[in-house]
Amino acid sequence: MATTLFAIPTRGPGLTEFTPEIAAWVAGTGLAEGLLTLFVRHTSCSLAIQENADPDVRRDLLAFFRRLAPPADDPAQAGITHRSEGPDDMPAHIKAALLPVSLSIPVIRGRLALGTWQGVYLFEHRAQPHRREVAAHLA
């Protein structure tokens, strides 16, 4: 069994891939069969597994979630009370509820069982850059 923390710097809203960092850590443990679990330690960003080919996919995803939960000062937004940290505060909590806080990926013959097009991402929901922590467990 192994645990670690990944630190992921973000640049504001959007998806930051960290598949290579995860794969390197898993390979380094030498585990042949097992389960990797990732857990994001925040309430205003998420994990995501998405296509890692066309960058338009990430742009469209970001735009979709912005329309679904617009900033509190957007005319399309309604009914947001909590604005302690600004208009992007509560929409970030909403997205963090909708998108995965934990993800588990089997390890088979020493490799993550990701599909051909799957990449693992940290999805930042806040307007400002942040340093995010993802706890990882492998057994």
Place this chain on the structure above:
Amino acid sequence: MATTLFAIPTRGPGLTEFTPEIAAWVAGTGLAEGLLTLFVRHTSCSLAIQENADPDVRRDLLAFFRRLAPPADDPAQAGITHRSEGPDDMPAHIKAALLPVSLSIPVIRGRLALGTWQGVYLFEHRAQPHRREVAAHLA
């Protein structure tokens, strides 16, 4: 390895925190490193990890999901056929599909790797109070 069932009484729509019950159970097992998995045994409530500071966050979340999937008798609602148990029946299934049915949290040095502001909640989607069961696994 340990398993248990948490029974969580709810008071109708909203978020009920049960982080202390989980933390006490994990501490009681004496496990230093491992993985906690929670699994909700229903199709009309969910798990959620959310900010446990400002209660406005939970109110805004509840309101957001009510707008996203309004009751079947709400003028804003469209296209709901299944109403066996009333107008809150199908919207509860929709929210149960959108929000987590299972969550996994690493245990590091005897403690859940939750971030500073993260609490674990049972999110009730039905109009009436219920007694909900969450299966827990620790290994």
Place this chain on the structure above:
Amino acid sequence: MATTLFAIPTRGPGLTEFTPEIAAWVAGTGLAEGLLTLFVRHTSCSLAIQENADPDVRRDLLAFFRRLAPPADDPAQAGITHRSEGPDDMPAHIKAALLPVSLSIPVIRGRLALGTWQGVYLFEHRAQPHRREVAAHLA
């Protein structure tokens, strides 16, 4: 510990149950207490746990997600750039972000801890039939 791959043929948009296949595999391993994890190896379909009684629930779910993320050629749709594989391409990625890519279910006394009404489904988001793979891990 055991791992396997489930192959699930789909017939276009909708939910395909594979609870019996999972339960048979878990029973075949003889494991009494543990954790089953499922992981879908694609970015345009999802896992779902839903009511397995009234088929209207699955129809209403399908209709809800079609309204939430309509095809790129639907007048209700806005702001989709990525259409490499047609108008159902990007909405499938959006639904794959919103719905579970992995699910973990405790095994207690040799049985999955599913609730009475819970079935495990593969949720196809593309317009055409596909053959989908779900990696499974049991320990």
